[in-house]
Amino acid sequence: MCLRAAPCGVPPQLSAHQRPCTAPGHRAFPFAPPPGDPMPRLFKNLTRNLSVLALAAALTVPAVAADVELLPAGLLTPTTTEQTKPNQFKKAGPWRIGVSFGGVGNTWIVQMIQEMKAAAAQRKEITEFIFVEANWQAAKQVADVEDLLTKKVDAIIIGPISAAIGAPLAEKASKTGIPVVVFGAFGKAMQSTVEIGAGGEVFGRQGGEYLRKELKGKGNVWAFRGVAGVDEETLRYNGFRKALAGSDIKITQEVFGDWGYAKGKQLCENLVLSGQPVDGIWFSGAEMTRACLDVFKESGKPLVPMTGEGNNGFLRAWKSTGVKSIAPQFTPGLGAAVVRASVALLEGKPMYRAYFSSPPAIGQAELDKFFRPDLSDAYWLPSTLPEATLKETFRR
Template sequence: MRRGIHSQATVVAAVALLALTACSTDSSIEESPGAGGESPAASESSSAPSTEWFDQAVYDTQSEQRSATFEGDPAQPWLQYIDGEMTDTADLAADGAQKVCFSNASISNPWRQTGWITMNEQLKELQDSGVVSEMETRDAQDDDNTQIADIDYFIAEGGCDAFIISPNSTAAMTPAVERACETGKPVVVFDRGVETDCATTFIHPIGGFAWGIDTAEFLSENLEQGNKVVALRILPGVDVLEQRWAAAEKIFGENGIEAVDYFTGADPTEIKKIISDELAKGDVHGVWMDAGDGAVAAIEAFEDAGADLPVMTGEDEMSFLRKWEETGLTGLAPVYSNFQWRTPLLALEKVFAGEEIPTEWVLPQVPITEAERADFIAENEGMPDGHYAKFGGNDLPGYPQVWQERTIP
């Protein structure tokens, strides 16, 4: 029995308003509000119990996958995968350049913008080699109904040789993905999952529980029982984000770490206020984030208060890496591998050639440690603060200019 596409994700209980990773506070990066035209409002400590998002079996699987052996060349992590069930695509082989239709949730934040640039540079290579004729793209701007209409448009148009879908949310997109599958054309789902196993492959990094385990274990190892951690969360209802916190909350509890969590709405002003208020109550020893947005604002709040800098986890966004290096704080940069944006097109290259591909294509998800930080900063010299260190596009046309200039196709 084939594993379902949603096997790594809990069903989303609320529509995801933003992407899985953070928005940058860097003014050089174009940002858009969430669904409905409004940014998610910041709020005080969350009230929804994280137990509704906790799945012990998935937690255990992702914990083990952090140390798994990945097939493929480590120099090309976007093509690596964990050995498992493979899909035979011989009946999907095609001659000549093929048209790809891409239904994208959005490019509403720098993580998605970085990936979108990388994806388009990968597309140029495949067009030059005669694999892809064009990629027609529709951007749903973080709206479920828009994305459903986009997918149905592609199906009705009838000119797509293959579909790539980055779902805005899990449950709402499932019927539309199934309709795409019913065309008999290859369907690649990536980033977030849906509640069907009909797609040719589902591509994603290990997942939210792995992020939560990496970060909470790091903080617990560098803190003492009874120390206080402030958890800064972007918004509720996004499966991978909720899983990050569910794993972290479990580990903090097991290690006697006092953790309080807040939804910030990705607002640096609100982040500073939260940290300042908590510092007024007493010492804050650690900061945990479910995405890197606002990491610099959090650090600046400690600096403004003249307080000792915390042990902290951020993300591989350049703003955090640079501030981490500047301050010398004890830190870790978890990743939700941005290079995954290359993989869907490369998967279709294999499909058009009739090669087998992983049914569930699990990509490496390795945090950046202090020992590696300087190398990643050097490798990404000249990139804006909203760029992601593990974007995986160093070998693509246009490097480094299109990423430096944020040339959004």
């Protein structure tokens, strides 16, 4: 046996000791036939035929839900193996897509809407993109969805105020035969084609666990909640409370700041002026954190650990004040994700029935990685918007 280890031009799956030798006079048939042998032509034909068959096989492999990228890796994960059927909602363009969202009231939602519209603008098949918001009023959201269905939208995205309000709306939309993409994690509580959620109890738990560790399991904390009656707000607060269960940490004050800076600042001023002791503060949104940091600074009150969020304004305040904190990520890119899911369904692609975004919270060690000193406080991260758009929209 020839033991030459040099490459011999044979299939790569053969190990070195299996390769036939091509030394002069050594016939390594069938890999090296002698001159005049018809085998080379046979092998060329065989190789060509196999290539054609391989290509045909590749073209006939059915699409799977994993083929659709809604957000960059690490930001969104399927939470079920259940999928929609291929071509179940396939429809030729042009498309009219409608969105009913619970309300607007902070810069996160403003950016999320921008990311929705940017994703829709990338698809020429979407000739009409209708966005309506209900100002957190149940009756208005009911009317909004009914109006969108009357307009014969080809797909509908519903960001409900709550499951109780959204469930009958999603059911009604589903009965029309169009794909229904729900913004939120409601599971069986809502009849959706695909649901895409984030935040919720995971968001609240990340902040709660941080305070529990930082305060060594004891002390008094204040809780700044979001908009009362909104499911996302309730879920975040529940996650926070569960993280404190079994500890000696007491929630001594609980207020609703509506996820906004102005109301958050007013409430924080009232609490600081009351003189009530506090060892840490949990926030359901970073605009309220920024407001409270300003109050503490203006009043000269020593800082206590405060939870934040992936907002550039908060990250700037975190860096400048040195406050002890952590920042859960709630990407506004979810707006792009629900649009991309709607497009994929209309293209006939199978989709997982549920996805959830829960990237790790930003800690002190990651602060410089995420903070953008060149962008304004209104920028939320991570974003799906192109760098040029970010610099134009959020130029500081």
